[in-house]
Amino acid sequence: MTSRAEERLAKLGLELPPDWTPRGQFLPFRRDGAIVYLSGQICEWDGAVTHTGPAQDTPEGIKTARKAAQICALNLLYRLREACDGDLDRVDAVLRLGGFVNCTSGFGQSPAVINGATELFIALFGEDGWHARTAVGVSGLPGNAMVEVDAIVRLTR
Known part of the structure; x- marks a missing residue:
């Protein structure tokens, strides 16, 4: 059975990525x-970084x-x-997103970039998709990716 969220995703012309192996030694999620x-x-999509930094x-x-932020959100959704x-x-409820943008010093558009993930969660x-958020510019990310996003979500029991 497909969830309503996945039906909305399909209506947007988007799909969840294929499975992939994390680049580091960590759990993809932890429930408490x-x-x-x-x-x-x-x-990243199918093992390849889709957009490399720094953001322009x-x-x-x-x-x-x-x-790139939207692709991060699709990976989070997976x-x-x-x-x-x-x-x-x-x-x-989506409680919080943390967004990181690979950029040069002085780049002031990190919030606009991370909106690519935020807007997907709201859509x-x-x-319940509205969330608290950070949007930070950084000098590098794994695989020279342009964007990385993490999240904290509350589920129904």
Whole structure:
């Protein structure tokens, strides 16, 4: 059975990625009761980084980086579906996103970039997709990825 969230995803013309092996020695998520802590996901698809950094401070560069953030969100959703035993409709609230943008010193568009992930969570979960958030510029990410995003989500029991 497909969740309503996955149906919304398909209507947006998006899909969850294929499974992949994490780049480091960590769990993709950790549950503590109804709370799921999702490890940071880079803009990676089928084992390859889709967008490398640093993000460019131009309209086209921001658009590209937003797409990278959206791919991070799709990777988070894939792991979240595992944490929900295959049912994304168990998401009660997206509590927090942490966003990291590979950029040069002085880059001030990190919030606009991470909106690429935020907007997907809101599109899929409505009011329950709104969250607290950080958006930070950094000098490097794994695989020279342009963006990495992590999340904390509360599930229904």
